[in-house]
Amino acid sequence: MSKFLNLFAPIFGCATLVLGIAYGVATNFFANSKIQTAEQKIQFAKADSVRLKETADMTSNRVAELEIKVSELEGQINITRAQTADEIVTERTPRHLEKFNLGREALAEEIAAWDVDVLPDGRGLPHGRGNVITGEQEFSEHCASCHGEFAEGIDNWPVLAGGFDTLADRDPVKTVGSYWPYLSTVWDYIHRSMPFGAAQTLSTDQVYSMVAYILYSNDLVDEDFELSHENFNEFGMYNVNGFIIDDRSESEYPLWRKEPCMIHCKDQVEITMRATVLDVTPQTDTFIEIDEKNVRKIGDSTININPEIIADGENAFRKCRACHQIGVGASHKIGPHLNNILGRTIGGFDDFKYSSDLRAAAEGGRIWDNESMIAFLTKPKDYFKNTKMAFVGFKQQEEIEALIAYMRSYGTILE
Amino acid sequence: MSNTTRRDLLKGGLAVTAGLAAGKSSAGIPDPLITQVQDWATYTGDGVDATPYGMPVEYESDVIRRNVPWLTADSISSINFTPVHALDGTITPQGCAFERHHSGAIDLPKEAYRLMINGLVDTPLVFTYDEIERFPRENHIYFCECAANTGMEWAGAQLNGAQFTHGMIHNMEYTGVPLRMFLNEVGADLSSQNWIYVEGADASSNGRSIPMDKALDDCLVAFKANGEALRKEHGYPVRLIVPGWEGNMWVKWLRRIEVIDMPVESREETSKYTDVLEDGVARKWTWVMDAKSIITSPSPQSPILHGHGPLVISGLAWSGHGKIVRVDISQDGGMNWKIARLGKQQGDSKALTRFYLDIEWNGDQMLLQSRAIDETGYVQPTKEQLRQIRGENSVYHNNCIQTWHISENGSVENVEVS
Numbered sequence: 001m002s003k004f005l006n007l008f009a010p011i012f013g014c015a016t017l018v019l020g021i022a023y024g025v026a027t028n029f030f031a032n033s034k035i036q037t038a039e040q041k042i043q044f045a046k047a048d049s050v051r052l053k054e055t056a057d058m059t060s061n062r063v064a065e066l067e068i069k070v071s072e073l074e075g076q077i078n079i080t081r082a083q084t085a086d087e088i089v090t091e092r093t094p095r096h097l098e099k100f101n102l103g104r105e106a107l108a109e110e111i112a113a114w115d116v117d118v119l120p121d122g123r124g125l126p127h128g129r130g131n132v133i134t135g136e137q138e139f140s141e142h143c144a145s146c147h148g149e150f151a152e153g154i155d156n157w158p159v160l161a162g163g164f165d166t167l168a169d170r171d172p173v174k175t176v177g178s179y180w181p182y183l184s185t186v187w188d189y190i191h192r193s194m195p196f197g198a199a200q201t202l203s204t205d206q207v208y209s210m211v212a213y214i215l216y217s218n219d220l221v222d223e224d225f226e227l228s229h230e231n232f233n234e235f236g237m238y239n240v241n242g243f244i245i246d247d248r249s250e251s252e253y254p255l256w257r258k259e260p261c262m263i264h265c266k267d268q269v270e271i272t273m274r275a276t277v278l279d280v281t282p283q284t285d286t287f288i289e290i291d292e293k294n295v296r297k298i299g300d301s302t303i304n305i306n307p308e309i310i311a312d313g314e315n316a317f318r319k320c321r322a323c324h325q326i327g328v329g330a331s332h333k334i335g336p337h338l339n340n341i342l343g344r345t346i347g348g349f350d351d352f353k354y355s356s357d358l359r360a361a362a363e364g365g366r367i368w369d370n371e372s373m374i375a376f377l378t379k380p381k382d383y384f385k386n387t388k389m390a391f392v393g394f395k396q397q398e399e400i401e402a403l404i405a406y407m408r409s410y411g412t413i414l415e
Numbered sequence: 416m417s418n419t420t421r422r423d424l425l426k427g428g429l430a431v432t433a434g435l436a437a438g439k440s441s442a443g444i445p446d447p448l449i450t451q452v453q454d455w456a457t458y459t460g461d462g463v464d465a466t467p468y469g470m471p472v473e474y475e476s477d478v479i480r481r482n483v484p485w486l487t488a489d490s491i492s493s494i495n496f497t498p499v500h501a502l503d504g505t506i507t508p509q510g511c512a513f514e515r516h517h518s519g520a521i522d523l524p525k526e527a528y529r530l531m532i533n534g535l536v537d538t539p540l541v542f543t544y545d546e547i548e549r550f551p552r553e554n555h556i557y558f559c560e561c562a563a564n565t566g567m568e569w570a571g572a573q574l575n576g577a578q579f580t581h582g583m584i585h586n587m588e589y590t591g592v593p594l595r596m597f598l599n600e601v602g603a604d605l606s607s608q609n610w611i612y613v614e615g616a617d618a619s620s621n622g623r624s625i626p627m628d629k630a631l632d633d634c635l636v637a638f639k640a641n642g643e644a645l646r647k648e649h650g651y652p653v654r655l656i657v658p659g660w661e662g663n664m665w666v667k668w669l670r671r672i673e674v675i676d677m678p679v680e681s682r683e684e685t686s687k688y689t690d691v692l693e694d695g696v697a698r699k700w701t702w703v704m705d706a707k708s709i710i711t712s713p714s715p716q717s718p719i720l721h722g723h724g725p726l727v728i729s730g731l732a733w734s735g736h737g738k739i740v741r742v743d744i745s746q747d748g749g750m751n752w753k754i755a756r757l758g759k760q761q762g763d764s765k766a767l768t769r770f771y772l773d774i775e776w777n778g779d780q781m782l783l784q785s786r787a788i789d790e791t792g793y794v795q796p797t798k799e800q801l802r803q804i805r806g807e808n809s810v811y812h813n814n815c816i817q818t819w820h821i822s823e824n825g826s827v828e829n830v831e832v833s
Binding site for chain 1 (some may be wrong): 481482483484485486487488489491492517518519522531532533534538539540541542546549550551552553554555571572573574575576579593596599600601612614618619620622670671673675677679680681682685686689691693694695696697698699700701702703705715743747748749750751752782786788791792793794795796800804807808820828829830831832833
């Protein structure tokens, strides 16, 4: 502010001096010419004064601009100070460093194995093809147990089809068809992360056909459609223009970066909604009790199983648990529950939808015994060609033996 | 008491006097806990090594992560919640820090761990775990918040507990190597229009695109949390730390970093973690977690059991834009506000801040709210302010002011107010 005053002092001083001279001349009864000269001088001085005032205005505007700039810079200094203060635990490592020569060069095969992402422009897409008809079979076998035969979604699993023009509704239905902006995302996600519990087991052509079927289930292609690396980039998704880049810094931050009200901010306050009315909060008991029913009962007493093998089996069961449950309270999920599985009829549950050959086994009265279980778990699709189980099989026989021991430990559970 | 839950107790109408019984001896009658010699004052306790790795004492067995089963189809691809209502200070113990998995928490031994960096680099490299520990490292305290935290509350007050409304957050001290060191090591093209794509080793192969400027700024390749190895559920042996940005980007079991000239637009950055606005258009790349706060106690799972008199109001505040500079507390639903007490320096910028307001409570009903202000001057908005701009279908990034209704008997309920 001091700079501002300094600029104005000489301007006012100058104007006062000029006016003083003019007054003296007018009161001295000298010749008119002198008066005229003086009046001219006054005019010059006035013009001078206006010009100086304009310059001063411009300068003061510039000063104001600079003051804003200074406050911005001060803000940045504060942020830098805050960042410096971040180093409360360790001093930061230097910004520019020489290389440490750690690591080794990645081999082409290794990069090919891991770098499989597919970009929106189609880069990274492997060659291949698949049509809707094949895709329908593949989908039914690998996807329908969660996503439904028509990609409509079962229970809480994602709906993949429909929902067009619902995004502005009270309950938008966000599906591959109605929401996903890029086809590459669908291909990439199925290829890398699906099916749930058996990721990265699908072939390139299987993925093409499944994507084709999902497009078909969204009425986006006809049933004779074939998707391949050749026509991939021609397909535009329905909602490709439905996204904007985060705009909070324009739409929200200016509104909310303001000193807030502290007193008498509202006249009255009323409760408009209560969570207990909905009553959807899980019970959170303060006192955790051990329920006798939940204690695992180990032991089919007629078979003496080494607990270490059971533990190995529990480990092996991780590969199964995305689809199967075992133990007290186990129920059918993607696959049937596995309580008392050894000794049970193959495909024997009435309330589970088996594939045709498991149903045939049930009709033939076949029973899960050691032999059939080992054969099935080694290569499920060799043993039952049509099985819906996506699992490819265990590589180690020890793992299968341990898993069978583990499943036997749940052989005395009352259903 | 064995069959009575705290919830039942509160539902049945909590008598303030019942709460008083605990911890306060009646005048004139000597307290047997003092006058009688207790067992623990006579006999010996556990020797060292009774628990080679200690667990919380049994009396704290309710301070655990919990999930909301109806939220997701399966617990393998699901989330649970930090018991924020029962914790204090700022650091979250690893054992009760929330978990979010897309294909379950995997077992990945250090010996089997590999980190590959490829793409727009001079030399694509593979690192073992041991090599990661040979780079210079730093320690930082940062919060990690899931973008969906408070996401169930958009359409109205729904879940009755701070753990469930605000428990998708934790705050740890991480040890790790700045990401820029790895990018330097491979000779990456550091142009600011470039991106990095980071992905995990688990079956979900969760991957996210991060702009180069952020990658070079403060991202950390971390292997320790709160002084010890990361827990399996938080990405053992190595996860990425992306300070102030949504938790989904903090890729666990980090196996690959690709330097790339455009975002991958993966499933997790298109179909998920995008925010649908009222007109059906969705925001994408909403990475930063805006300023937010929550009163953790009193709260529905942490009611006032001690009757009238001194009451500590305690809570947490954080901002993905930097430091918290002030927290205001209202006891009347936002009509009047008081400035809470906070520490000057409780962690790094982008770490949790603890705040307190110490009051005398006389059994009056209260509508408790807290409001955080960060170093950019951003003031945590009300739910109504958020709805006016975004509608109710955003799912993610709900950083609204929360209201707890405290009744005369000390029980607490999640409510919405006008």
